[in-house]
Amino acid sequence: MIRIPQLKLKIHHTEMELKQAVKKELRLSHDNFQYTIKKRSIDARKKQELHYVYAVDVSVADKEEQRILAKAKGKLLPAPKEDYTYQPCGTVPLHKRPVIIGAGPAGLFCAYFLAEHGYAPIVIERGEPMEERVKRVEAFWNGGTLNTESNVQFGEGGAGTFSDGKLNTMVKDPSGRIRKVLEIFVEHGAPEEILYLNKPHIGTDNLRHVIVSMRKQMIAQGAEFLFSSKVTDVLLKEDGTLKGVEINGSTTIESDIVVAALGHRARDTFEMLVKKPLTIENKAFAIGVRMEHPQEMIGRSQYGDAYKELPAADYKLTHQCASGRGVYSFCMCPGGFVVNASSEEGRTVVNGMSNHDRSEKNANSALIVTVTPEDFQSEGFTGPLAGMQFQRRWEEAAYCAGNGKIPIQLFGDLLRGEKSVTIGEIVPNTKGAYVLADLRECLPEYVLDSLKEGIQAFDKKIPGFAREDAVLLGVETRTSSPVRIVRGTDFQSDIRGFYPCGEGAGYAGGITSAAVDGIKVFEAITSVYSKNRG
Ligand SMILES: Cc1cc2nc3c(=O)[nH]c(=O)nc-3n(C[C@H](O)[C@H](O)[C@H](O)COP(=O)(O)OP(=O)(O)OC[C@H]3O[C@@H](n4cnc5c(N)ncnc54)[C@H](O)[C@@H]3O)c2cc1C
Incomplete structure (x- = not known):
């Protein structure tokens, strides 16, 4: 297989033109070859002449491959191997089934691989299964009461279920884990394009079905799912070793292995864990607002007039x-x-979500400012959960400012220091009611000052970004974990057998990296333990 790292074609090209370009690049005189698109990105540097840039793997006969590579003198290379090849090799028998706390991407992918290799994990999730969770969240958005156990943050699929489903991937993937995550999503119904798009995304609509399909396969392979089951205690034996977990304050499940894939929103669970013999540190994160603009304005700025023919534009x-x-x-x-x-x-607290077609009128993004343990301390919060207390303080302020609804303010009003009394041309597109408010009540002054300066600077990159009627919505506080549960190179914490995993433990930031961390923890467990019960 030969990798063509870069093929540039105009955005209106046909499939035949791509095939011809491959043929030309390899100087082939026949059509006896197959190709797979490995990456596709948009080159928008010249707005009058937009291009797709492809990386393509081509398979030709062996002898011909050697001839082409020799002639290319390093300009073309053999396609790198991206297969995920790990096989469990542990020999220590497990006495009990492994337990995974949390059915977010980290917990699910750890469980997926454990189930596939016969370890029959038990997945414990405080929220509801997808079907009920979706109804619960819709009811909350339509004015119903908040369920503190099953909501946008908690429940099957974890925090990314009601999201855009962006699958941010790192450029290099020598272990093949990222590729494997994407392949599993596709096997369970995600669009195939996520395997090659430069910035793949699934969309909340697709993600919901994908997660259910993954769960069904795991159950068929021997996994068990306990929903509406909150881990309320981690139980230790008299000698300090792991005994198991307590669920909903009553039931006990014993296990030698507990994977804590809690996400970073389970504050009550962190309050419980901080009393255990674990090293938990607080860490910097970022807070701010969501900001809405017309998608058309973003499209025009990124792609010029061709924006209508291209996928909805983003920005960074x-x-x-x-x-x-x-x-x-x-x-x-x-x-x-x-x-x-x-x-x-x-x-x-607010966040963003899109369907796969990204066809809504507004673009939205978090605009955030880094805050550090010194900032938490300046407000009187200390200790490992200081960042969490800091988040709570500002989320409470946002609740008061909006009287339970999402508080919004126009950027022009924020600059003038006035509460908004009317919206402009941009109509907020929210799930959950909003109310005109004064966001100066919901964020520290240094964050507001930074946002004002930053947004005006962004206007130079995207004209209209700092427009008067751009909508700010408060508050974005859950951007990354405010804590880290320290683990060693064997992925275990100070409590042997207790594996912190994913975003909540401070080892991931997003759906893909949480899923990859779940796979790493699976490898760490199965490199020591065998699936056979002792
Ligand atoms: C609205 C929204 C949009 C997002 N959009 C994107 C995006 O487009 N792309 C992206 O990469 N990331 C996105 N993120 C972030 C992403 O969702 C997270 O990074 C990711 O889900 C972290 O995975 P995780 O498995 O570590 O934790 P989580 O997904 O948070 O899962 C943890 C699970 O553990 C459960 N749990 C917690 N405590 C307990 C307990 N005591 N007992 C039992 N169960 C428990 C929770 O209910 C939860 O289901 C978004 C997040 C939100 C909220």
Whole structure:
């Protein structure tokens, strides 16, 4: 297989033109070859002449491959191997079935591989299975009460279920784990394009079916799922070794292995864990707002007039403020909704979500500013959960400012220091009600100052970004974990057999990296333990 790293074709090209370009690049005189697209990105540097840039793997006869590679003198290379090849090799018998706390991407992928290799894991999830969870969340958005156990943050699929389903991938994937995650998503119904698009995304609509299909396969392979089951305690034996977990304050499940794939929103669980013999540290993260603009404005700015013929455009922006703080866009959702993603009574938090077609009128993105343990301390919060307390403080302020609804303010009003009293041309596209408010009540002054400076700087990159009627929605506080549960090179914490995993443990940031961390923990477990019961 030969990798052509770059083939540039105009965006209106046909399949035949791509095939011809492959043929020309390899100087083939026949059509006896097959190709697979490995990557496709858009080159929008010249707006009058947009191109797709492809990386393509081509298979030809062996002898011909050697001849082509020799002639190319390093310009073409053999396609890198991307297969995921790990096989469990542990020999220590497990006395009990492995337990996984959390059915988010980290927990699900760890369980998926354990189930596939005969380890029959038990997955414990505080929220509901997908079908009920979706109804529960829709009811909340339509004015119903918040269920603190099953919501946008908690339940089957984890925090990414009501999302854009962006699958941010790192450029290099020598272990093949990222590729494997994408392949599993496709096997369970995600669009095949995620295997080659430069910035793949599944969309909340597809993701919901994919997760259910994965669960059904795991159950068929011997896994068990316990929903509406919150782990309320981690149980230790008298000698301090792991005994198992307590569920809903009553039932006990014993196990030698507990994977804690909790996500970073399970604050009550962190409060329980902090009392255990674990090393938990607080860490910097970022807070700010969601901001909405017309998708058309973003499209035009990124692609010129051709934006209508291309997938909904995104952006990534960063700015270093005079104060030294960084402002950046995060989790941008083209053609999407801003969602009320609250999970605690009396606290409001927002996030973004899109369907696969990203066809909604508004683009939205988090615009956030880094905050550090020094900032938490300056507000009187110390200890390992200081960052979490800091988040709560501002989420409570947002709840008060919006009286339970999403508080919104126009950018022009924020600049003038006035509460918004009317919206402009941009109509907020939210899941969950919103109310005009004053966001100065919901964020620290240094965050607001940084946002004002950053947004005006972004206007130079995307004209109209700082327009008067651009909508700011509060607050974005759950951008990454405020804690890290320290684990060693064997992936275990200070409690042997207790494996912190995924975003909540501080080892991932997003769906793909959480899933990959789940696979790493599976490898760590099965490199020691065999599936045979002792
Ligand atoms: C609205 C929204 C949009 C997002 N969009 C994107 C995106 O487009 N792309 C992207 O890469 N990332 C996105 N993210 C972030 C992404 O969802 C997370 O990074 C990812 O889900 C982390 O995976 P995880 O498995 O580590 O944790 P989580 O997904 O948070 O899963 C943890 C699970 O553990 C369960 N749990 C917690 N405590 C307990 C307990 N005590 N007992 C039992 N169960 C428990 C929770 O209910 C939850 O289901 C988004 C997040 C949100 C909220």
